[in-house]
């Protein structure tokens with residue numbers, strides 16, 4: 376199948392989606408010839424993913440000179456220490472500007488490895504091989520890279536577009552169901568903010584998606600990447616429209632931070648955050664109660680949580696103050712203006728925001 380294109384002028388790149396791509400020697404040969412990939416590669420992965428997929432990838436890349444750097448898995452390790460481990464490997468290993476980083480893993484690895492590639496010698500090439508549903512539909516595309524600071528999520532980072540994204544849908548077979556559900560939160564997000572027909576399709580295909588049925592899965596991944604690529608091509612550095620992709624994330628990031636990055640997966644926190652954003656949209660007169668119920672039902676059908684009972688509202692409000700979208704002292708939030716339409720608003724009242732949080736914190 377033809378790759379999708381993320382259209383960014385001379386930094387445009389292909390997103391390949393298919394079964395078995397990770398270990399497909401011919402795919403890598405063709406792709407590296409087209410993209411003129413360098414010989415010297417640093418494969419960055421986490422322990423879980425490396426145990427499953429490092430060997431087949433190394434085999435597919437056997438004509439390259441590749442070294443590996445394996446990090447501890449998990450959001451709690453998405454920090455400057457992990458980033459330094461990669462930089463140490465690049466510097467001590469004598470890598471030069473013409474090398475490339477291959478990020479093999481979920482969004483955590485993609486974000487850290489992409490950030491290391493952005494910083495080493497002011498930027499070397501990076502190929503993303505996302506192995507979670509969340510990373511395949513979201514984090515591997517668009518060039519946002521970075522790590523967390525103890526005071527807030529993703530506060531340290533850079534825009535650094537990959538030179539290619541290789542999505543092997545077979546890797547999802549080893550993913551825990553909870554992680555599949557978390558990825559579906561971001562898939563549902565695209566329907567909510569951009570595409571009412573896709574949202575309706577998701578309402579009738581959730582069972583197939585949870586069962587990782589090939590055709591449904593490929594369609595959901597492709598449509599998600601298409602929407603993301605379209606928005607990123609129009610607004611790479613989030614001067615405006617790209618912020619829509621953060622629907623539910625201001626609340627979600629705060630939930631993750633306040634609960635110590637261990638209670639909820641990113642996608643789960645985003646799911647609860649999307650419910651809060653829907654409640655706020657309803658309070659602002661933008662979304663009907665019936666539409667809020669549809670979003671809630673779809674997230675529920677995906678098996679996502681609807682409430683966080685261990686995040687006090689004041690702590691969440693404080694964490695949201697550090698959200699990157701805020702500007703001129705104003706909280707900027709993404710609201711739904713009906714299903715499939717979204718907008719950025721900075722006129723939400725503190726009382727409405729507080730109440731929207733309370734609706735889904737059980738406090």
Ligand code: NAD
Pocket residue numbers: 421422423424427448449450453480481482483484486506507508509510513514515516517518519520529546547548549550551554557640641642
């Ligand atoms: P993750 O990277 O922590 O992966 C989840 C878990 O699944 C990990 O334990 C990992 O080892 C394991 N795993 C990965 N692939 C596997 C496979 N195929 N089989 C078995 N186990 C596998 O989490 P995630 O949900 O992929 O990513 C979340 C991160 O992505 C967050 O840090 C979030 O901020 C970031 N993110 C970034 C962007 C962006 O635009 N850069 C967008 C969305 C999310």
Ligand code: GLY
Pocket residue numbers: 513514516517519617618620621
């Ligand atoms: N996940 C939000 C973005 O990439 O902009």
